[in-house]
Amino acid sequence: MSNRRKLYWLLIYLCTVGLIWIFRVPLLGVNMDDPFGRLQLAGFENLFRVGSVAGFIGLIMLCGVPLGCKSIHENLQRIGFVNSAGETPLLVASRPDKDNPHVAVLEFLANGIPLADWGGKER
DSSP states (O other), X not given: OOHHHHHHHHHHHHHHHHHHHHTHHHHHTOOTTSHHHHHHHHHHHXXXXXXXXXXXXXXXXXXXXXXXXXXXXXXXHHTTOOOTTSOOOEEEEEXXXXXXXXSEEEEEEOTTOXXXXXXXXXX
């Protein structure tokens, strides 16, 4: 997904959560004169707060990694391209090359792997 599409999904999520929060009383059909109605509304509000924050964090986690990150991680581990602690490089960004749009430029965060090792395993 492109960064613009990820931003749209985050905005759609936040707008949906905001609308549900604004219209929570009519959506639940709570009678505010009834003590159990107030208790029901308080319970819904607490669950909704926790759920909306958890959903937002989950959406950020899903949108925060490049597509194909897991398969690249598994392939690097399969060929043994790891540091001394057994950790594979972390894919940070993936974008098309400026000169050739059919080539992908991958950016990695590789702690403990020297640059010479990258050159030796480029194929």
